[in-house]
Amino acid sequence: MPRLAPLLTCLLGLLLLAATPARADEMPPWGTGESQGEDLSIYLVTFGPGDDVASWWGHGSLVVEDRRLQRSRLYNYGMFSFDERMLARYAMGRLEFWVDDASPSGTFRFYRSLNRDVRLQELNLSPAQRLEMGRLLAVNVLPENREYLYQHYDDNCVTRLRDGIDKVLGGHFQQAMSGPGRMTLRDHTRRYTDVGPAMSLLLDFLMNDEIDRPITRWQEAFLPDELERQVAEFQVVGEDGQKRPLVAKTIPVYEAQGRPKTPAEPPRYGPVLLLLGLALGGGAMGLALWNRRTGARAPRILLGLQNVLVGLVFGVPGLALLVMWLGTEHTVTWRNENLFLANPLTLLAVPLGFQLMRGSMKARERLGHLWLVLAGLGVLGLALKVLPMFDQDNWRLIALLLPLSLGLAGALRLARAGAPSSAGRAPEPMTSSLKAS
Structure with a gap:
């Protein structure tokens, strides 16, 4: 095919x-x-x-x-x-x-x-x-x-x-x-x-x-x-x-002039992708901690923007991969293990990320659930590697995407833990209530 x-x-x-x-x-x-x-x-x-x-x-x-x-x-x-x-x-x-x-x-x-x-x-x-x-x-x-x-x-x-x-x-x-x-x-x-x-x-x-x-x-x-x-x-x-x-x-x-030669071996950029995944996931955690400690708008906006970008960069290929499996004869894409790492669900981070940038508490909660599911799928895909049928050479993608998903899941959990009340403001201290009475 x-x-x-x-x-x-x-x-x-x-x-x-x-x-x-x-x-x-x-x-x-x-x-x-x-x-x-x-x-x-x-x-x-x-x-x-x-x-x-x-x-x-x-x-x-x-x-x-x-x-x-x-x-x-x-x-x-x-x-x-x-x-x-x-x-x-x-x-x-x-x-x-x-x-x-x-x-x-x-x-x-x-x-x-x-x-x-x-x-x-x-x-x-x-x-x-x-x-x-x-x-x-x-x-x-x-x-x-x-x-x-x-x-x-x-x-x-x-x-x-x-x-x-x-x-x-x-x-x-x-x-x-x-x-x-x-x-x-x-x-x-x-x-x-x-x-x-x-x-x-x-x-x-x-x-x-x-x-x-x-x-x-x-x-x-x-x-x-x-x-x-x-x-x-x-x-x-x-x-x-x-x-x-x-x-x-x-x-x-x-003979071509100034054109680089094709390398004799494939590039070994797995460690670089792992460092990038850790940096992106850790960066999301850092933004959530900043927002939790200060309540500033900037970290919330930056975290929302990160969700939008990650949703686009990895969600679109994830959707394309599923479509090519189910609807085309590109057999080289069928039953691809990378769907554990990025799939159409990842695209949901785009609208939710925009809503988070505008301060939506519901979007923050939904993003937390979304990244928990995506991180769980990534961990499942890694665990299934012990089975012979899951033998795809996708360690480089795991190194990049699994730390990123785990980091975003942790970041949204931190952000939710430090979120204000459902009314959109922090509850009044008890001492203020006593003075009023």
């Missing part, structure tokens, strides 16, 4: 649609049988990450070149249409992509203008394998064959290249890459999204334990850089029975 696409897409589809010239109606020579295998060259192209979320993952394509006929085309499986139909399909988790062909030189200029790496690997295939790859791509790009249902981790613009290479190699590539992967899909996701910590944390929150299971190297090749690395390591058996590298040569077309 589809995976949060196109937030995690491989390409700026709209821009490439504009940059890609219309292809001719006729089949290319490698599709008609006019090309000879000895005259063909097959290149795996790897494009580095870009600036926006959609391009953080990089991209890949295949190029077929007929040196004798001086024809070449680049095959790109990352095309999608940005329109109302696309948005509706994305919302339901059923986004259609397709493969298109374009001028290699024009595509390389486009990526260079975006300051993204462009690297080519010429594949050391036999003449028969080159012809097979050319025919495969020429047939795939036909209108009746070109569309496919996009899945970010399982069926995307790079896995299609991987599968094509494996097909012409008779399945030996997949067999060689069947060993354990270096890390989980979540770890790969976190290291590629490290350039945007806020988005990285949001994606970490939205995805369930589907991406925490052990995977093979073959599955890791949903990423362009991983496929590039695996192709460079792979050895093929030639017609003479001797092993040789699958990559005949590597051609660096363009």
Whole structure:
């Protein structure tokens, strides 16, 4: 099933649609049988990450070149249409992509203008394998064959290249890459999204334990850089029975200037999130104590504002997570343990927080009940970790949200304990009553 696409897409589809010239109606020579295998060259192209979320993952394509006929085309499986139909399909988790062909030189200029790496690997295939790859791509790009249902981790613009290479190699590539992967899909996701910590944390929150299971190297090749690395390591058996590298040569077309490299390991920001959660929860307790001791308006207003902000920042994703579980085919969000930490109830802190800022005693009491329930759910989610079925890698979110919920629950309890009477003012001292009598 589809995976949060196109937030995690491989390409700026709209821009490439504009940059890609219309292809001719006729089949290319490698599709008609006019090309000879000895005259063909097959290149795996790897494009580095870009600036926006959609391009953080990089991209890949295949190029077929007929040196004798001086024809070449680049095959790109990352095309999608940005329109109302696309948005509706994305919302339901059923986004259609397709493969298109374009001028290699024009595509390389486009990526260079975006300051993204462009690297080519010429594949050391036999003449028969080159012809097979050319025919495969020429047939795939036909209108009746070109569309496919996009899945970010399982069926995307790079896995299609991987599968094509494996097909012409008779399945030996997949067999060689069947060993354990270096890390989980979540770890790969976190290291590629490290350039945007806020988005990285949001994606970490939205995805369930589907991406925490052990995977093979073959599955890791949903990423362009991983496929590039695996192709460079792979050895093929030639017609003479001797092993040789699958990559005949590597051609660096363009190297991005000033762009940070993708980290080799996922960031370890769990301790930072724990400190942040403790600071926010402790800050709420401090505001409640200030209000209790002085009766000043400022701490009450600040505590109400904190509730509004926390309700928005975590309540909206919590609501979205529940909707994606119950109403879409984004299976990577279903049965997500982070619903113990933030959910639609969290959104109630927004209106109640505004009411608290205006001095409503009822809002203070309701917020106390709300955060007691949310803190209890968070503790329950933590306790359930002892069971094998609750194995989601969400310790970073627990470190941030559980101390925050506990702190707010404690803060509202303190605020209620120090609240004036239901009439909105403190009761008169007993001595005043005696004097009046």
